[in-house]
Amino acid sequence: MPDLPDKRTAFIDWYLAVVEAADLTDKRYPVKGLNVWPVYGMAARRNFDRVLVREIEATGSHAVEFPALIPETEFAKEKEHIKGFDAQVYWVTKGGSTDLDTKLVLRPTSETAMYPVFALWVRSHRDLPLNVYQIVNVFRYETKTTRPFLRDREIHFFEEHTCQANEDHATERVRSNRGAFERMAHAFALPYLAIRRPEWDKFPGAYYSIGLDIPLGEARTLQIGTVHHYRENFSRPYGIQYEDADGSQKFVHQTTFGISGRLLGAVVAVHGDQKGVVFPTELAPYEVVVIPIPNAAAGDAPERAAGEIAERLRRHGRRVHLDDGEERPGAKYFRWELGGVPLRLEVGRREAEGRTVSATDRLGRKSSFPLDRLEHEVDQRLGEFDRALRERAAEVFRTSFEVARSITELAGSTRVRLIGWCGDEACGHAIERGIDGALLGTPEDPLPFEVGPVGPCVACAKTDGVRWAVASQPM
Numbered sequence: 001m002p003d004l005p006d007k008r009t010a011f012i013d014w015y016l017a018v019v020e021a022a023d024l025t026d027k028r029y030p031v032k033g034l035n036v037w038p039v040y041g042m043a044a045r046r047n048f049d050r051v052l053v054r055e056i057e058a059t060g061s062h063a064v065e066f067p068a069l070i071p072e073t074e075f076a077k078e079k080e081h082i083k084g085f086d087a088q089v090y091w092v093t094k095g096g097s098t099d100l101d102t103k104l105v106l107r108p109t110s111e112t113a114m115y116p117v118f119a120l121w122v123r124s125h126r127d128l129p130l131n132v133y134q135i136v137n138v139f140r141y142e143t144k145t146t147r148p149f150l151r152d153r154e155i156h157f158f159e160e161h162t163c164q165a166n167e168d169h170a171t172e173r174v175r176s177n178r179g180a181f182e183r184m185a186h187a188f189a190l191p192y193l194a195i196r197r198p199e200w201d202k203f204p205g206a207y208y209s210i211g212l213d214i215p216l217g218e219a220r221t222l223q224i225g226t227v228h229h230y231r232e233n234f235s236r237p238y239g240i241q242y243e244d245a246d247g248s249q250k251f252v253h254q255t256t257f258g259i260s261g262r263l264l265g266a267v268v269a270v271h272g273d274q275k276g277v278v279f280p281t282e283l284a285p286y287e288v289v290v291i292p293i294p295n296a297a298a299g300d301a302p303e304r305a306a307g308e309i310a311e312r313l314r315r316h317g318r319r320v321h322l323d324d325g326e327e328r329p330g331a332k333y334f335r336w337e338l339g340g341v342p343l344r345l346e347v348g349r350r351e352a353e354g355r356t357v358s359a360t361d362r363l364g365r366k367s368s369f370p371l372d373r374l375e376h377e378v379d380q381r382l383g384e385f386d387r388a389l390r391e392r393a394a395e396v397f398r399t400s401f402e403v404a405r406s407i408t409e410l411a412g413s414t415r416v417r418l419i420g421w422c423g424d425e426a427c428g429h430a431i432e433r434g435i436d437g438a439l440l441g442t443p444e445d446p447l448p449f450e451v452g453p454v455g456p457c458v459a460c461a462k463t464d465g466v467r468w469a470v471a472s473q474p475m
């Protein structure tokens with residue numbers, strides 16, 4: 001297997017090579033942008049989903065599933081929404097050879113599938129809040145170059161949709177979603193910024209949108225999730241009303257929270273290196289791989305010890321792979337480094353005789369420990385590995401941003417730029433032309449690093465109401 005392209009100088013080539021070499025995806029399916037999930041990639045995806053489900057359900061959300069096909073009549077009810085998605089939807093127009101009376105949209109997102117039914121489910125203030133989510137595939141006809149996970153036409157998608165009694169409760173739900181995302185990002189060891197999108201870039205039909213963005217080297221960023229507040233923008237056209245305690249009829253306020261398989265691509269892109277993928281423990285298809293090192297003088301002692309290790313760790317609840325195949329150990333190390341396994345355990349003659357284990361984590365740190373402390377030592381090393389991965393990512397994150405004090409400084413940016421922005425749309429577009437990218441918006445929280453006071457708007461030099469904003473080249 002040839003070396004991977006250089007991650008620093010040929011990032012996209014490196015990314016495309018690594019997701020295939022590590023068997024996370026098979027993009028040889030004969031439709032562009034639709035990829036196969038092979039066994040190893042599917043295992044990572046199931047771990048990914050498990051974290052999302054755990055964290056969202058901890059906030060009082062429940063799983064549902066709605067149909068993939070949406071009638072045109074429902075899809076068209078919210079005008080901004082249909083305008084925003086019109087160019088991206090797949091249509092189903094025939095059943096067999098018969099033209100359908102009502103054309104059907106293959107869901108690009110599920111507002112318009114769910115909300116006519118929410119109108120039937122929500123009757124009284126006692127039905128609120130309604131917090132439900134689904135993990136399904138959605139379809140968007142991407143016209144830009146497709147890339148596995150980062151930009152697909154069939155997307156693995158988590159979407160939460162909620163109905164709240166009023167605007168404050170909906171704002172509270174947005175906050176709760178952000179807390180859930182913080183815990184998901186912690187599990188995946190991914191630092192990110194929550195950024196309020198400018199008016200012209202919010203979700204079609206939303207009151208406001210918060211993008212969850214990560215830097216991906218040079219001036220690039222990737223949106224890995226979104227949280228939206230809809231106010232009554234959808235509940236009015238879809239008639240989602242309830243009777244309040246005082247007998248009055250009110251429209252619900254709604255929120256949504258979306259995360260896609262892009263987040264998996266982000267994990268590969270942020271943590272991966274020249275040897276391949278680096279999975280945080282929670283995502284790894286195998287947390288530990290155990291490799292016996294055959295030795296003629298040791299008989300089958302290394303194999304027996306490796307078998308015991310794998311069995312004990314499995315009983316301890318770890319995802320373990322015992323690689324006792326015929327290949328030489330070097331080839332096995334290579335494969336499991338490429339696949340991003342956090343911890344590799346080896347047992348040769350010396351270890352088998354001394355009842356010890358040699359360990360190497362995916363960041364290359366070596367150690368050994370007595371076999372009788374196996375479970376404890378493995379737990380400790382995996383915890384330490386995740387901490388180190390988080391710190392390494394945080395360091396790269398901090399160095400990914402650079403302040404720009406003028407529009408001309410934006411040209412040829414090699415970092416994500418922080419700029420002063422007055423909030424004016426014309427200034428926003430001038431900034432976007434300057435960086436040849438997008439004004440992502442204004443960070444929701446104080447920046448997690450020291451940047452000093454904000455200067456005047458880089459476009460108009462006004463100082464009134466100026467805030468830090470983020471400009472980048474989104475992927």
Ligand SMILES: [Zn+2]
Nearest residue numbers: 422427457460
């Ligand atoms: Zn301005």
